[in-house]
Amino acid sequence: MNNCRLTSVLFLIAALTFSSPGLAESCRSGNELDDATRSALAAAALHDFALVTKGDAASLRQSAIPSLANDFSGIENTVKRNQAALAGSKATPRPPFLLEAEGASPIPHAEFYCGVFGKSGQTSDSAVFYLNNLPPGRYGMVILDVAAAKGSYTVSLILQQQGSDWKLGNLFVHAAQVGGHDSAWYVARAHDYQSKGQVHNASLYYLVAISLASPVSFMSTAATDKLYDDLQKIQPADFPSGGKTADLSAAGATYKLIGLFPDFVGNDLDLIVRYEIKDIANTTLAYQTNLAVMKALLTKFPELRDAFAAVVARAVDPTGHDYGTMLPMKDIK
Numbered sequence: 001m002n003n004c005r006l007t008s009v010l011f012l013i014a015a016l017t018f019s020s021p022g023l024a025e026s027c028r029s030g031n032e033l034d035d036a037t038r039s040a041l042a043a044a045a046l047h048d049f050a051l052v053t054k055g056d057a058a059s060l061r062q063s064a065i066p067s068l069a070n071d072f073s074g075i076e077n078t079v080k081r082n083q084a085a086l087a088g089s090k091a092t093p094r095p096p097f098l099l100e101a102e103g104a105s106p107i108p109h110a111e112f113y114c115g116v117f118g119k120s121g122q123t124s125d126s127a128v129f130y131l132n133n134l135p136p137g138r139y140g141m142v143i144l145d146v147a148a149a150k151g152s153y154t155v156s157l158i159l160q161q162q163g164s165d166w167k168l169g170n171l172f173v174h175a176a177q178v179g180g181h182d183s184a185w186y187v188a189r190a191h192d193y194q195s196k197g198q199v200h201n202a203s204l205y206y207l208v209a210i211s212l213a214s215p216v217s218f219m220s221t222a223a224t225d226k227l228y229d230d231l232q233k234i235q236p237a238d239f240p241s242g243g244k245t246a247d248l249s250a251a252g253a254t255y256k257l258i259g260l261f262p263d264f265v266g267n268d269l270d271l272i273v274r275y276e277i278k279d280i281a282n283t284t285l286a287y288q289t290n291l292a293v294m295k296a297l298l299t300k301f302p303e304l305r306d307a308f309a310a311v312v313a314r315a316v317d318p319t320g321h322d323y324g325t326m327l328p329m330k331d332i333k
Contacts (some may be wrong), residue, residue: 020176032098039168051063065167082217152177152182172216183209183212250296278317309329
């Protein structure tokens with residue numbers, strides 16, 4: 001699981017239907033799309049998905065827009081990393097979205113409000129997409145639900161219209177289950193922890209639930225908005241969040257925590273803690289500091305022992321380089 005998905009920016013969703021004239025971004029979905037466009041988007045997405053399942057990155061590159069084809073290493077890595085899991089699987093397209101960006105230059109922060117919004121915000125059929133530095137054009141957003149031998153996945157494709165063709169603009173593969181559990185399971189566990197007064201565990205499990213419910217990190221739905229709202233109601237003040245650091249005393253020193261989030265290593269749910277350090281050149285000292293931070297974290301928040309298999313401490317220097325250490329919970333004493 002990509003940990004940046006677990007620290008997504010919270011978005012305030014306006015209670016409206018996006019149909020205002022004269023704006024640079026517009027979206028059509030569902031019955032607003034004509035059959036020909038809907039069919040063309042689904043066909044292009046399924047064609048590209050078939051190439052992914054075969055591990056055929058070379059042919060996929062030929063289906064890409066020029067700017068992506070010229071720098072295709074990220075997509076190649078995505079294909080290589082997921083081909084074994086997706087091999088032989090079948091995909092079912094969700095109703096696609098047609099995003100239209102107007103103007104003569106890239107939009108720094110494009111927002112697409114798709115579907116019908118009610119007085120309380122999003123509805124079951126709506127979605128909002130947030131895309132940065134988006135060039136003008138017509139884009140299709142197609143999300144495929146995939147039932148694979150190793151679990152459920154979503155494969156999301158951004159397609160850009162080039163003439164009469166829909167070309168690949170980006171590709172995202174995301175597990176909808178980890179360790180056999182989906183978003184609803186982690187929501188239930190969050191509720192269990194919350195009922196026990198363990199709000200730190202609850203907040204971290206909400207992050208996992210949000211990630212599993214989100215095919216891509218730049219999309220919000222009624223379901224993810226609800227989970228974000230529930231998370232914000234219990235967000236611990238002594239956890240780092242939203243760019244705010246938190247202090248942790250360890251071995252006579254005070255460290256600034258800059259990140260605390262769950263991530264999966266295999267089927268194990270581990271806890272990642274990132275903190276500031278002046279220098280990581282002395283790896284022996286950085287290792288000892290990592291151990292001290294782990295111990296101090298579990299001393300301050302003992303409930304974390306019950307919710308995670310291991311802790312990964314990452315000492316981060318001013319340049320952004322880090323030095324990491326992982327220990328199973330039972331070995332942190």
